[in-house]
Amino acid sequence: MSKQIKFELPESAMPKFWYNIAADLPHPPMPPLNPGTAQPISPDDLAPLFPMAVIEQEVSMEREIEIPGPVRDILRQWRPSPLYRARRLEKALGTPAKIYYKNESVSPAGSHKPNTAVAQAFYNAEEGVKRITTETGAGQWGSSLALAGSMFGLDIDVFMVRVSYDQKPYRRAFMETFGAHCTASPSERTETGRAILAQDPDSSGSLGIAISEAVELAAQRDDTKYSLGSVLNHVLLHQTIIGEEAIAQMDMADDYPDVVIACTGGGSNFAGIAFPFLGRKLRGEQDVEVVAVEPSACPSLTKGAYAYDFGDTGHLTPLVKMHTLGSTFVPPGFHSGGLRYHGMAPLVSQVVAEGLARPTSYHQVECFDAGVQFAKAEGIVPAPESTHAIKGAIVEALKCKESGEAKTILFNLSGHGYFDMQAYMDYAAGKLKDYAYPDQEVAMALAGLPVVDEAAIGAGG
Amino acid sequence: MSKQIKFELPESAMPKFWYNIAADLPHPPMPPLNPGTAQPISPDDLAPLFPMAVIEQEVSMEREIEIPGPVRDILRQWRPSPLYRARRLEKALGTPAKIYYKNESVSPAGSHKPNTAVAQAFYNAEEGVKRITTETGAGQWGSSLALAGSMFGLDIDVFMVRVSYDQKPYRRAFMETFGAHCTASPSERTETGRAILAQDPDSSGSLGIAISEAVELAAQRDDTKYSLGSVLNHVLLHQTIIGEEAIAQMDMADDYPDVVIACTGGGSNFAGIAFPFLGRKLRGEQDVEVVAVEPSACPSLTKGAYAYDFGDTGHLTPLVKMHTLGSTFVPPGFHSGGLRYHGMAPLVSQVVAEGLARPTSYHQVECFDAGVQFAKAEGIVPAPESTHAIKGAIVEALKCKESGEAKTILFNLSGHGYFDMQAYMDYAAGKLKDYAYPDQEVAMALAGLPVVDEAAIGAGG
Numbered sequence: 031m032s033k034q035i036k037f038e039l040p041e042s043a044m045p046k047f048w049y050n051i052a053a054d055l056p057h058p059p060m061p062p063l064n065p066g067t068a069q070p071i072s073p074d075d076l077a078p079l080f081p082m083a084v085i086e087q088e089v090s091m092e093r094e095i096e097i098p099g100p101v102r103d104i105l106r107q108w109r110p111s112p113l114y115r116a117r118r119l120e121k122a123l124g125t126p127a128k129i130y131y132k133n134e135s136v137s138p139a140g141s142h143k144p145n146t147a148v149a150q151a152f153y154n155a156e157e158g159v160k161r162i163t164t165e166t167g168a169g170q171w172g173s174s175l176a177l178a179g180s181m182f183g184l185d186i187d188v189f190m191v192r193v194s195y196d197q198k199p200y201r202r203a204f205m206e207t208f209g210a211h212c213t214a215s216p217s218e219r220t221e222t223g224r225a226i227l228a229q230d231p232d233s234s235g236s237l238g239i240a241i242s243e244a245v246e247l248a249a250q251r252d253d254t255k256y257s258l259g260s261v262l263n264h265v266l267l268h269q270t271i272i273g274e275e276a277i278a279q280m281d282m283a284d285d286y287p288d289v290v291i292a293c294t295g296g297g298s299n300f301a302g303i304a305f306p307f308l309g310r311k312l313r314g315e316q317d318v319e320v321v322a323v324e325p326s327a328c329p330s331l332t333k334g335a336y337a338y339d340f341g342d343t344g345h346l347t348p349l350v351k352m353h354t355l356g357s358t359f360v361p362p363g364f365h366s367g368g369l370r371y372h373g374m375a376p377l378v379s380q381v382v383a384e385g386l387a388r389p390t391s392y393h394q395v396e397c398f399d400a401g402v403q404f405a406k407a408e409g410i411v412p413a414p415e416s417t418h419a420i421k422g423a424i425v426e427a428l429k430c431k432e433s434g435e436a437k438t439i440l441f442n443l444s445g446h447g448y449f450d451m452q453a454y455m456d457y458a459a460g461k462l463k464d465y466a467y468p469d470q471e472v473a474m475a476l477a478g479l480p481v482v483d484e485a486a487i488g489a490g491g
Numbered sequence: 492m493s494k495q496i497k498f499e500l501p502e503s504a505m506p507k508f509w510y511n512i513a514a515d516l517p518h519p520p521m522p523p524l525n526p527g528t529a530q531p532i533s534p535d536d537l538a539p540l541f542p543m544a545v546i547e548q549e550v551s552m553e554r555e556i557e558i559p560g561p562v563r564d565i566l567r568q569w570r571p572s573p574l575y576r577a578r579r580l581e582k583a584l585g586t587p588a589k590i591y592y593k594n595e596s597v598s599p600a601g602s603h604k605p606n607t608a609v610a611q612a613f614y615n616a617e618e619g620v621k622r623i624t625t626e627t628g629a630g631q632w633g634s635s636l637a638l639a640g641s642m643f644g645l646d647i648d649v650f651m652v653r654v655s656y657d658q659k660p661y662r663r664a665f666m667e668t669f670g671a672h673c674t675a676s677p678s679e680r681t682e683t684g685r686a687i688l689a690q691d692p693d694s695s696g697s698l699g700i701a702i703s704e705a706v707e708l709a710a711q712r713d714d715t716k717y718s719l720g721s722v723l724n725h726v727l728l729h730q731t732i733i734g735e736e737a738i739a740q741m742d743m744a745d746d747y748p749d750v751v752i753a754c755t756g757g758g759s760n761f762a763g764i765a766f767p768f769l770g771r772k773l774r775g776e777q778d779v780e781v782v783a784v785e786p787s788a789c790p791s792l793t794k795g796a797y798a799y800d801f802g803d804t805g806h807l808t809p810l811v812k813m814h815t816l817g818s819t820f821v822p823p824g825f826h827s828g829g830l831r832y833h834g835m836a837p838l839v840s841q842v843v844a845e846g847l848a849r850p851t852s853y854h855q856v857e858c859f860d861a862g863v864q865f866a867k868a869e870g871i872v873p874a875p876e877s878t879h880a881i882k883g884a885i886v887e888a889l890k891c892k893e894s895g896e897a898k899t900i901l902f903n904l905s906g907h908g909y910f911d912m913q914a915y916m917d918y919a920a921g922k923l924k925d926y927a928y929p930d931q932e933v934a935m936a937l938a939g940l941p942v943v944d945e946a947a948i949g950a951g952g
Contacts, residue, residue, distance in 0.1 A: 034502055035567050041495055106496050107575075107870055114568075118642075136597065138870035140909070180867045181579075200912035207866055207915050405668055406641045409568055409599035448601070448909040451661035454668050 035117060037279040039110035045274040046097055048267045051305040051377060053093035054312040056384060059263070059376060061089075061487060062348035063338060068480045070487060071348050078249050079256040083153040087264035093309075095267060097149075104148045104181050108137050109271065113279035114443075118407040120427070127430035128285065129423055130440045132276050132303055133410070139204075141413065141445030142299045143174035143259055146268035150257050151178035160253040161185040165215065165240030167194055168367030169201030170413075170445065171259035176210035187254075189215040189243045192235035194367070201449055215240040222246055222344070236360065237370070238343025245346055260296025261341060261375045269302025272442065277306055280440065287318060287440035289426055293418035294322040294331060294389070295368045297375030299444040305377075308386055320387040322378070323422035325397075327465035328361040330354055330374045331382050331389035335472050338482045341373060349480065352379040355467075356475015362465040364394045365453035366414040368444075372475075390422065393464035397421045398457040401447070413445035414453050496578060498740040500571035506735040507558055509728045512766040512838060514554035515773040517845060520724070520837060522550075522948060523809035524799060529941045531948060532809050539710050540717040544614040548725035554770075556728060558610075565609045565642050569598045570732065574740035575904075580868040581888070588891035589746065590884055591901045593737050593764055596871065600665075602906030603760045604635035604720055607729035611718050612639035621714040622646040626676065626701030628655055629828030630662030631874075631906065632720035637671035647671040648715075650678065650704045653696035655828070662910055676701040683707055683805070697821065698831070699804025706807055721757025722802065722836045730763025733903065738767055741901065748779060748901035750887055754879035755783040755792060755850070756829045758836030760905040766838075769847055781848040783839070784883035786858075788926035789822040791815060791835045792843050792850035796933050799943045802834060810941065813840040816928075817936015823926040825855045826914035827875040829905075833936075851883065854925035858882045859918040862908070874906035875914050 052059050061070035073085045080088075087095060097105075116129040134142035154162055162184055166172030172188040179186035188210055195202060195214040202212050215235045216223035222242040226233050233239075248256035258265060280286050290307050292300035300322055310316045324331055330353045339354040341347035353374040361370040374382075381387050394414075401417030403424070404410070412420060423441040430437050447454065456462050513520050522531035534546045541549075548556060558566075577590040595603035615623055623645055627633030633649040640647035649671055656663060656675040663673050676696045677684040683703040687694050694700075709717035719726060741747050751768050753761035761783055768779045785792055791814045800815040802808035815834040822831040835843075842848050855875075862878030864885070865871070873881060884902040891898050908915065917923050 033564060033567075036502060038499055038501070040499070041497060103494060106494075138872075177870055181870070199916060203912040203916040203919065204872065206919055207863060207872055209867060402668055406670060409638055409642070411599075411665065411668055451664040455660060455664040458664065458667060 033117070035115055037113040037282045039275060039278055041106045043278060044102060044106060044110050045271050047094040048097060049270040049274060049306045049309055050090055050093055050095055050267055051309055052091050052263070054309050055380065059380060060351040060484065062350045063482060065340070065345065065349050065480055068482050079245065081153045081157040081159060081255060083156065084150060084264050087267055088262060097271070098152060101149050101152045105145065105271070110275045111136050113276055113283070115283065116408055119404060122403065122407045123424065123427050123431065125427040125431040126434060126436040127427040128436065128438045129427055130280070130283070130287070130438070131443045132272055132440070133443050134272060134299065135410065135443055135446035139170065139174040139177050140448060141170050141174065142269060142272060142302055143171050144177055145271055145302065146259065146265045146298065147174035147178035148181065149268045151175065151182045151184055154255050155182040155184055159184065159255045161187055162255055162257045163187045163189070163244040163248045164257045164259070165189045165237060165244045167191050167237050167370065169194060169198055169205070169449065170368055172205050172210065173201060174259065175257060176205040176208040179210060180208040186210040187247065188212050189217065189240040191215055191237060191240050192233065215243050217243060219243065220246045236343060241342045242344040242346055260298040261373070263377055265298050266301035266305065266375055266377055269298045270305050272302035273304060273306030276303060276440065285438050286316060288437040289319045289321060289439050291321045291323060291419050291422040291426065291439065291441040293369060293415050293444065294324045294374065294378060295415060296371050297378035299442050301375060301378055303442040304387065308381065321422050322382065322387050322389045323418040324389060324391045325364060325366055325369045325418060326391045326393045327364045327467060328355065328370055329391045329467050330372065332391045333467055333469065333472070335476055336379060336383050337476060339373060339476065339479060349482070350376050352376045353382065356472050358475045359471055364465060365450070365456070365462065366394065366418065368415040369418065392418060392421045395462050395464055398462060400424050410443070411447040411454070412443060413447045414450050416444045419444065494578070496576055498574040498743045500736060500739055502567045504739060505563060505567060505571050506732050508555040509558055510731040510735060510767045510770055511551055511554055511556055511728055512770055513552050513724070515770050516841065520841060521812040521945070523811045524943060526801070526806065526810050526941055529943050540706065542614045542618040542620060542716060544617065545611060545725050548728055549723060558732070559613060562610050562613045566606070566732070571736045572597050574737055574744070576744065577869055580865060583864065583868045584885065584888050584892065586888040586892040587895060587897040588888040589897065589899045590888055591741070591744070591748070591899070592904045593733055593901070594904050595733060595760065596904055596907035600631065600635040600638050601909060602631050602635065602874065603730060603733060603763055604632050605638055606732055606763065607720065607726045607759065608635035608639035609642065610729045612636065612643045612645055615716050616643040616645055620645065620716045622648055623716055623718045624648045624650070624705040624709045625718045625720070626650045626698060626705045628652050628698050628831065630655060630659055630666070630910070631829055633666050633671065634662060635720065636718060637666040637669040640671060641669040648708065649673050650676040650701040652676055652698060652701050653694065676704050678704060680704065681707045697804060702803045703805040703807055721759040722834070724838055726759050727762035727766065727836055727838055730759045731766050733763035734765060734767030737764060737901065746899050747777060749898040750780045750782060750900050752782045752784060752880050752883040752887065752900065752902040754830060754876050754905065755785045755835065755839060756876060757832050758839035760903050762836060762839055764903040765848065769842065782883050783843065783848050783850045784879040785850065785852045786825060786827055786830045786879060787852045787854045788825045788928060789816065789831055790852045790928050791833065793852045794928055794930065794933070796937055797840060797844050798937060800834060800937065800940060810943070811837050813837045814843065817933055819936045820932055825926060826911070826917070826923065827855065827879065829876040830879065853879060853882045856923050856925055859923060861885050871904070872908040872915070873904060874908045875911050877905045880905065
């Protein structure tokens with residue numbers, strides 16, 4: 031038996047196309063709506079914020095969209111990312127299951143986020159944009175866009191949630207090393223920021239506020255656009271290179287997953303690995319089970335409503351159809367910043383609603399237990415977000431131990447935890463809490479939203 | 492022209508042998524001496540501290556030493572490490588030179604150190620050892636041994652210099668995540684520690700003190716040995732897998748380096764990449780220029796004496812022939828913890844003394860300048876130690892720009908800087924100082940050492 035651990039594709043085999051699941055879904059995606067009229071928005075409505083190439087991808091129904099050469103030339107710096115067989119973890123668990131993981135932590139920013147940051151920076155540069163504004167919470171997304179901006183000569187202007195700005199100076203230093211500009215949000219630089227500071231000079235900020243500040247600045251200047259690191263269709267599209275590579279690598283391993291598992295916050299790393307496999311299932315080529323793992327403290331897929339809601343707290347965005355805990359829901363302070371979003375990517379929501387993926391949730395302490403077990407076996411300290419996927423994979427593997435089934439499990443290791451050691455210290459010190467989600471929150475948060483005639487819109491979609 | 496960036500070997504092509512340069516050097520290495528008698532020590536003298544397999548490697552004159560299967564099975568988790576062509580850096584510099592780097596930052600601990608940590612843990616486990624003691628400064632070595640220990644079920648007992656223990660809680664958390672035990676040094680656990688604390692309860696510690704504590708504990712118990720992360724012959728041997736891989740990868744790139752460059756602290760990453768190339772030169776197969784880059788603040792190769800000296804501050808070690816600034820020299824507080832050693836590996840010293848490598852030194856600010864330029868071009872934030880190698884490579888590339896020569900330059904990227912962002916913050920804030928080395932130090936530090944009749948010893952070597 032071969033003991034091979036890494037299945038690596040040469041650069042020459044890097045995928046040349048992203049995969050757009052909208053082409054294969056049983057129903058067309060529900061369009062985003064203007065909150066004033068409750069009618070679909072047009073691509074032109076998005077033009078002040080996004081380059082046209084990205085807007086076209088947002089609404090495209092083409093199955094394959096070509097990855098531009100200059101984007102591939104940068105992605106090849108770390109892609110194709112390796113697929114690992116977790117032999118030592120399998121042994122530690124005593125499972126007959128085969129466990130594989132796609133290692134997205136090898137990117138320069140330490141997660142899957144640069145896959146879309148590089149593409150978005152390219153399209154902006156192509157259309158003459160000089161500056162991109164964005165928000166970041168824990169810092170993964172800001173770091174990725176900072177990196178991408180330095181590759182294309184763009185100014186990157188990051189609004190970092192004040193509490194993270196103060197608590198994570200190293201993430202900030204990382205962004206600044208690549209030449210990005212970091213501002214603590216709320217700031218004096220925008221009307222939104224000034225209004226909030228006037229009310230509460232000590233505001234610790236939120237992702238919702240930071241989004242509003244970044245959007246406000248981008249809308250003001252022609253040479254400036256805005257960029258988002260998850261949720262939107264084009265972001266998910268750019269991440270499908272993960273799954274496209276994984277399909278080829280599973281083939282190298284002469285294997286195919288029975289189950290594909292990823293964590294879900296905004297949905298981009300989940301979509302990245304799962305959608306290409308789901309595409310094969312939808313086209314009748316090969317069956318697969320897909321599991322989305324979310325934190326019990328912010329369980330949009332398992333406890334949220336599937337409804338039209340705002341994407342941000344400040345209600346500046348269009349209404350989108352998604353699993354949501356309500357745009358006013360503020361998740362408690364658990365350690366996976368990337369999973370603290372009240373909603374879910376519309377395409378991921380649709381996939382779950384159509385029964386193509388099974389959502390599940392775990393508490394943070396059991397996820398860290400899984401993450402430390404993974405680290406000791408595989409040598410990689412995972413990002414707190416990624417421990418949710420690991421937990422999901424271990425649960426599947428232990429089911430196999432009980433049943434004797436030798437399933438093939440594939441999960442996405444979305445990032446490493448080198449910048450998250452405080453979370454591991456809190457875990458080791460027994461300071462981490464599990465948070466229960468208050469069930470009545472959703473109904474309260476959705477009360478008062480515009481009435482949407484979904485049947486009429488769906489027919490026009 | 493191919494735009495290939497990464498040259499990756501499959502696991503099946505991972506080297507099966509380490510390369511021992513002692514077999515090819517014009518003169519045999521000078522033996523370590525008993526400081527009492529000034530006569531060579533015997534392997535048995537080292538038996539309380541090291542497993543016998545390691546001691547045999549320490550004195551071996553065999554050219555090739557087989558890498559055990561269980562060691563290869565762990566190394567394959569991240570090896571062969573990729574060789575990169577630094578195309579974007581070349582472009583940023585406008586040089587006709589081709590720049591390649593071997594990326595050792597991909598290891599789970601973020602540097603080349605696990606290459607020997609895994610081997611040493613294996614040999615100790617094979618001989619029934621239950622616990623390994625060691626010291627660590629900034630934490631790179633402790634992290635690597637912690638990782639290796641978790642793979643072989645060994646208890647790892649790390650004495651971490653007090654000032655780093657307090658300043659780098661995240662490095663400590665990393666070691667503890669892998670199950671290692673961390674003690675701030677000086678500690679109450681050893682006679683050495685207690686004596687120092689009795690004199691100075693607030694002692695911030697030093698690498699010399701931490702070594703003494705680790706050695707003291709190891710010598711007391713049969714089930715406990717001691718491990719060192721650089722300097723010794725067997726450590727350098729285990730690192731030669733870097734250069735062996737690089738030779739095969741340069742061949743994949745249809746190229747061969749005119750110059751090989753690495754930073755030098757204890758000498759292990761330098762030896763790792765340079766010795767296999769020097770072996771080819773020594774055997775008349777292919778010429779190469781080798782450059783060792785050290786910090787101006789701790790310039791053992793460029794300003795030290797080549798003499799018999801103690802390896803530690805506490806004078807517990809044998810005398811070894813090396814380039815040294817004197818065992819009492821305490822380097823100033825610059826940011827490359829891994830380069831703050833008063834001496835140099837005896838084999839590296841000999842290579843320099845025999846004219847096979849050219850030593851050079853740079854100040855830390857110019858090294859950080861180079862490191863940030865590298866990060867912006869290549870996307871990887873380098874460890875402060877590695878910025879020295881980058882500086883050396885950029886100097887060579889700019890010489891080519893002036894002369895028009897299209898040299899091929901290869902350097903070793905020994906590690907990443909994810910745990911060193913404080914250094915980058917200090918750099919960005921203009922807080923980093925350049926330190927001049929005081930020339931009179933060496934003579935003072937070497938005064939009073941035992942008189943060694945080198946001619947007599949050399950003849951018997």
